[in-house]
Amino acid sequence: MRWHSALTLLGGDGQIAADAWTELEHRYGEPHRRYHDLRHAESVARYAAEFAADPRVTLAAWAHDVVYDATPGEDERASAAWARLWLTRAGLAEEDIARVEALILTTISHDAPADDLLATALLDADLAILGAAPEIYNKYARGVREEYAKYPDAVWTPGRIVVLERMLANPRLYRGEPARERWEAAARRNLAAELGRWRSPGLDRQNVEP
Structure with a gap:
């Protein structure tokens, strides 16, 4: 599932989704990235959607490394904040925004409750490599x-x-x-x-x- 499709499925504004994607592409294309680039995000989004067909895990997968300065913990929190900002602008419900944000934050410790199927999908997809x-x-x-x-x-x-x-x-x-x-x-x-x-x-x- 693509970024735009996932966001609009949750009731988000299509133009804001496109604007967010433009920034997301720019960030993943930063010259210091050697692995955590758009291909990595695409891979994570693809596998995560395979494991759990839920637009919220798709959004988390696309955004989970959108901020990446090789500073563990800070990068994930900044990526979660980026997602919250854009999903709020797009008009998503707070419940969905919070879920996406929380999913991204699970990538700090790569842990979550055993029954959290969306986190399982995201974390397993992140380690596919x-x-x-x-x-x-x-x-x-x-x-x-x-x-x-x-x-x-x-x-x-x-x-x-x-x-x-x-x-x-x-x-x-x-x-x-x-x-x-x-x-x-x-x-x-x-x-x-x-x-x-x-x-x-x-x-x-x-x-x-x-």
């Missing part, structure tokens, strides 16, 4: 490292190792059964391979995922 073919995963990981280029390897490497170890220690990377069946095994292989390379001395940084 982990279960991609190795060459696609590697490209994603290099892109993220470039987005965090402000951190030298001496800072980035131990932090990335902790993130990878924590993810691999989780008994389930994906919340929903459809996502687990599709991506879990491949995601664990990709994460383990990346972790091994970051732990290796003499690492070739150009061919490693961050």
Whole structure:
């Protein structure tokens, strides 16, 4: 489901939807983005709609990284605020605005109540890249490292190792059964391979995922 369709299905103004989309496209096209760009948002929106056919999760998927300055927590809160601003301008009901905002905020911790099906759809879709073919995963990981280029390897490497170890220690990377069946095994292989390379001395940084 596209941004405009989702917004108008919820009763939003079509022209405001178009104006918001113009800004959204501009933001996702910022030159510092190497992975969190419009293609990522489109992928998340596509999978999220597949897992839960609800226009609110579609709007959250499109907007969840609309503000991205490689500042975890602040980026998600700013993206949620961006969504609230534009959805309010478009005339959506407060209930729907709050739901979209809350969904975006779940991407800070990547956690939500187990029975929140919309959050499950969004969070699993956001992690779809982990279960991609190795060459696609590697490209994603290099892109993220470039987005965090402000951190030298001496800072980035131990932090990335902790993130990878924590993810691999989780008994389930994906919340929903459809996502687990599709991506879990491949995601664990990709994460383990990346972790091994970051732990290796003499690492070739150009061919490693961050």
